[in-house]
Structure formats: structure tokens, C-alpha cells
Amino acid sequence: MAKFDVGVVEYLANSRLGPNPMVRNSLMTAQAARADSLWVPDHLNSLFPRSVMKKPYVGAAALMPRPDACLEPWTMLGNIAAKNRIRRLKLGLAVTDTGRRNPAVTAQAVATLHLLTKGRAILGIGTGEREGNEPYGVDWAKPVGRFIEAMATIRALWNSGGKPVTRDSEFYPLHNATFDLPPYKGKWPEVWVASHRPRMLRATGRYADGWFPAALFEPADYKAGLETVRAAASDSGRDPTSISAANFFYVVTGRSRDDIDEALDCVAMKTFGLLVPGDAWQRHGGHHPMGDGFGGYQDIIPQVLDEQTVLSYTAQVPVSLLQQCLLTGTPDEIVDQVAEWRDFGLEYGVFANASLMQPSFKKAVAASAPFLQMLRKVRKLGSP
Numbered sequence: 001m002a003k004f005d006v007g008v009v010e011y012l013a014n015s016r017l018g019p020n021p022m023v024r025n026s027l028m029t030a031q032a033a034r035a036d037s038l039w040v041p042d043h044l045n046s047l048f049p050r051s052v053m054k055k056p057y058v059g060a061a062a063l064m065p066r067p068d069a070c071l072e073p074w075t076m077l078g079n080i081a082a083k084n085r086i087r088r089l090k091l092g093l094a095v096t097d098t099g100r101r102n103p104a105v106t107a108q109a110v111a112t113l114h115l116l117t118k119g120r121a122i123l124g125i126g127t128g129e130r131e132g133n134e135p136y137g138v139d140w141a142k143p144v145g146r147f148i149e150a151m152a153t154i155r156a157l158w159n160s161g162g163k164p165v166t167r168d169s170e171f172y173p174l175h176n177a178t179f180d181l182p183p184y185k186g187k188w189p190e191v192w193v194a195s196h197r198p199r200m201l202r203a204t205g206r207y208a209d210g211w212f213p214a215a216l217f218e219p220a221d222y223k224a225g226l227e228t229v230r231a232a233a234s235d236s237g238r239d240p241t242s243i244s245a246a247n248f249f250y251v252v253t254g255r256s257r258d259d260i261d262e263a264l265d266c267v268a269m270k271t272f273g274l275l276v277p278g279d280a281w282q283r284h285g286g287h288h289p290m291g292d293g294f295g296g297y298q299d300i301i302p303q304v305l306d307e308q309t310v311l312s313y314t315a316q317v318p319v320s321l322l323q324q325c326l327l328t329g330t331p332d333e334i335v336d337q338v339a340e341w342r343d344f345g346l347e348y349g350v351f352a353n354a355s356l357m358q359p360s361f362k363k364a365v366a367a368s369a370p371f372l373q374m375l376r377k378v379r380k381l382g383s384p
Contacts, residue, residue: 004342004381007037007350009094009248012076013046014069019076022064027080029368030089033375037090037122038080039350042073042097044132047297048271048357051307052314057268059361068303074109081116090120094248094350095194095212097128098150099138103172104179107154110189111181119184124212125151126194131301144199146171151191151207158188192246201225205232210244210348214297218324219344222247226345246348247341252328252355253370254363260328263358263367264319269326271310272354273317274300276325284321289313326354331374338378349378 010026023040030038045068046053053067061067077091084091091113096106106123114121127143134140153172156165157179164176192210195201196217204211211229213222230240250272254260263269273281275297278288288294289312305313327334338349351374355367 002347002382004379005036005244005246005348006033006375006379007039007090007092007246007348008033008035008375009039009041009350009352011352011356012040012043012071012073013064013067014071015064017063019071020079023076023080024083027083027089029372029375031087033372034087034379035089035375036348037092037350038084039092039094039124040073040076040080041070041094042132043070044068044100044136045070045303047129047131047275047300047302048268049274049302049305049310051305052267052271052310053357056359057266058357059359060356060364062361074113077113077121078116081113084117088117088120090122091117092122092192092350093124095124095126095192097126097132098147099128099133099140099143100136103150103153104157104174104177106150107157107179108181111158111183114184114189115181119187121189122192122210123189124192124194127200127298129298129300131303135301135303142171144197144203147200148203148207151193151203154191155207158183190244192244194248195229196225198228201228202232205229205234205238205240205243206236208243210246212246212248212350214248217247219341219346222341222346223344244348245345246350247346248350248352249327249338250325250352250354251334251371251374252326252367253331253334253353253374254355254367255370257330259363259367260330262360263355263363264322264326264328266358267311267314268357268359269354270314270317270322271302271357272325273321274302274310274313276321280324281318281321284318284324286316286318286321289316327351331370331377334374335377335381339381342381351375351378 008030162180167174190209192212193204193208233240277296278292
């Protein structure tokens, strides 16, 4: 049975102690867990409403009082690369988008990181979210079409051999564009795509080396999505088994079942439910407070939601919905949950410690130990 791969996510928010301590802690956690990779997100601001990312709702607000103070990921990945000398983890982006960043610039950034890390860079990429585009004057129309053209552009530049490229495109036309950075030992970075809907799943099969959705599926839905991705790969003449089957999970754990249940019942933790699309709410007998057709994390603009609105919305989050979109429990319970995902095709789990989003700072910090235990135990799972 093949090894089950494990990654760790760093939130990449500036703290009262500066930009480095939280990143250093995540790097040490990944190394101590003997993980395979460390990941950082790409956001200009948080996906969670700033109006409740403060005391008394979040104890860690004492350490990170500005939830929207997001650090720039490529700069930080270069910094991490210089310190990543013990286990030499792979470094990935979870994930960038094709609206705010021109694909030629993305191709250059990840190719540079790939050379710096001697072949250990992974480009996580997707359509992005409304909150990181529309407020900054970036056109949010046709995000899927823009993504498909961006991926074709990146591949065209990487495969150009340094020769000028001219290519028609609705979004990213190239006119004698050159790209002369070399691949590392003949290999370009792996591209992992965050996709959920049919058109994006098919694009993943055509262009990606890995499928990397957020944890908004049930295991059976994950299996169906993976089948769509691999069928599209086969239709494109690619080896479908060459695509890594990954997933991004938020984890809520603690020293006891009471601590875990207390964390899940808090306002800030329930904001995860607002990131889930409306159709998932209906499957749990509820209705998304922003509308049944609301797209969840892709549509939310959290910085405009005031405190009373968030309190009203989170009061409506079904407990079963929260349990679906998070991994929750003791380390052994979470290992059992990941094992179920593995049985439906998952090969690579990437985990973020969401236990920080609870009212007790002491309990949030204490959850670091069971989170590390969970990572070590999950790593021992074999892939399907």
C-alpha cells in the first residue's frame, strides 16, 4: 500500500510579533510531523468576517489583532525556502488565482521558487474568490473562462523553450512573448487545481498534476469529482492516475471532547458555515442566510458584514453542516475521518489547524499538541 502524503497550512497573517513567528511555528510543526509539504494561502484579506475576528469571539486576536493583515505569499515562500533545510519540505500555494495575477507573472514566480527549492515547488491555483478581486477593481466576470485561458497561457510559456510566443486569447493574448527561465532538471512545478463544479473539474483533468479542492465535499462527492477529473485527463490523452488526489481540510481538535465541542459552538467557528454554498445548506435542512443560490466562499465579501449581521447568520448554521466542512475530534477520531476520505480516493491531505478560532486563547494554543499528534497518525495511513 502506497504512502499517504501530508501537508500543513500556515495562515500567513501578520502578528503582534511580526511576520515570521507564526510561519516559523508552522514550519517547525510540519518538520516535527515529518510532513511532506508546507502551504501558504494567497489572499489580500481574510475570508472570515473581521467584525467577529476579535475578542471575545477569538482568543488568538490578542496575538493577531488584524485579521485582514495578510502577508504576500510569494515573498514569504522565498523566505521559507531559505530556512527549509531540515526535511526540505515541498512548498506550495493554497491557492493563488487567475484574476489578480497575470499568468505570465505566476509562471515566473513559481518557476523561480522551483529553482530556489531544487524542484520542490507546487503551484496551487484556481479561479479565486470575489472578495479578493471585485473590491480591488479586478473584473470578476467569467472566472472559469479566465482560469482556462490562464492555464493555457502558463503551459504555452513553459513549453516555449524560450522562443517568442504569439497566442490569441480573450483574456491573455500573447504577442512575441518570451519566457526563458528553465525547468529544474527538465521538470516544471506541479500544478494543483482547486475545482468543484463540472467545467472546472474537466479543466483540472486537462491541465493539472493534482486535484486540490477545499473540504466542502462529502467523501462520496469527492469520489465522483475525482472520477470526473480523471475521465477528463483520459479524454485529453493523459494518464489519469498521474493526477494526485488531494484535499484541503480545516481541523478542529483539542485536549478533550468537551474542549472540542466548546470550540465548535463558538461564533467564529460557525463562520465556516457561511463559506459553504447554499445548495449544501439545503442538504442539511437549512437555508443559507445569504440565499439558496449563494456560492459560499467564492461569493462572500466578509469585510462588509457587521457584527450583528454575522451573529444573526451564524446562529442559523446547522451543526451537521459544520461537522461536514471541518474535520473535528480527537486525533484518533480525525484519523478515522481521513481514513474514510482515503477509502473514497484521497491520496494527499493538506491540513490547517482551525482550533485557533475559539474564544479561549489558552485552549487554542493547547490544541497545537493534538494537531501535531493527528498529523503524525494520519501520515501512517496508506493510500487506497
